[in-house]
Structures are given as structure tokens and as C-alpha cells.
Amino acid sequence: MSRFRPLSASDLERLDDEELIAYLRRAHAAGDPDATRLALQILVYGYWKHVSYRLARKLPRHVVEDATAGVIVSAIQSTFSGQSVGEFRSWLNTIANRATVDHYRAAQRRPQETSLEAQQEADDGAPLEGVTPDSTGYAELQMLIEQLLKAMRPDHRRVVEIIVFEDRPASAAVEEVPGMTADNAYQIGKRFRTSLGDALEGDT
Secondary structure (H helix, E strand, C coil): CCCCCCCCHHHHCCCCHHHHHHHHHHHHHCCCHHHHHHHHHHHHHCCHHHHHHHHHCCCCHHHHHHHHHHHHHHHHHCCCCCCCHHHHHHHHHHHHHHHHHHHHHHHHHCCCCCCHHHHHHHHCCCCCCCCCCCCCCHHHHHHHHHHHHHCCCHHHHHHHHHHHHCCCCHHHHHHHCCCCCHHHHHHHHHHHHHHHHHHHHHHC
């Protein structure tokens, strides 16, 4: 087996997605975190428009740019262990779906707040395009959440409320839900996020 040879950023930018993923796996196998991170950065940045377009279908337009940047940063800070372009896109879409969920979860906590841009549009008499999500936005997300919660056991549902929607640690679920362990609480929250992400993915 030949030794792993790190490539420069300019060399990596010449690779297509499949080649970048193959290089990424070699860098990871070689235990080279710097090469791994650089390859992932270049791969993820290449999907900026894809992420932006996906979020634009679910979020108010005035938050799409910041949300896209957040997804890109989250992806770069994460670890991709797949082997194909399809797996990478699915992985990136999952991160984007979570950003969508997090946005509306935060909106539920501050329903009276309105962005400066949205307020300016309202003052100018312009339609608040994107501010009130359509059938592919908030209302549909709420429906998906309610469907998933109704299918859960009461104790698991409470764990999800604590970890996902109240943004509290697993230890809080242990304190409030009898017989619950931190590991189980974490897994329940993780499964819910995955299920919601799959539901959003199927919807699109």
C-alpha cells in the first residue's frame, strides 16, 4: 500500500466529488486530521448553493443566508464517514434538515419577534414573502412533528420534548422521567431527529 500524500487546496479543487470523497477516506485512514479537514471543507463548500436552495424552500428568505452558513460550518465541524456522493448528499441534507427544525423550534420560543428586514418590508407595504412559511414550511413541519410525537410512548415523548424542543441536556430527562438513563435519553433524542430528518427528506 502506497503512503498517503496530502494534496494542496488547489489540487483538491480540481477533483470531482467522488475523487474528493475517496481522498477524504484515505486521509482519515492515514490519521491526517489536517488533510481530512481541508478535503471536507472543499467538498462542503462546493455544495453551498445546493444547501441554500434547500433551505430557501423551508425557511423565511431573510434567514437563509445565515442558516446556510451555519449548515456549512456544522458540516465542516462534523465527520463524514460515507463512501459515495449519494451518502454525502444525504448526510449534508440531514444537517440542513436539523437546521430547519432548530430554526422553527427557536421561533416557537419567540413568536412575537420579527426580523428587522421583515419589519422594513411590512412598513414599505411589500408582501412578506417567506416570513410566513407556506405548506412546505412551518405548518407542514408542525404536522410532521405532531405525527412523530403521537406515535411515541409517553415517557419517550417527554424525553424528546426536553432534549429536542426545550434544548436541555440528557441529565434533565433523567431527573424528570422515571427509569430513564442518560444514554437512553440521548438515543431517543437522536432517533427522533433522524426520523424527522427522514420525514422532511421524503417530503421533498
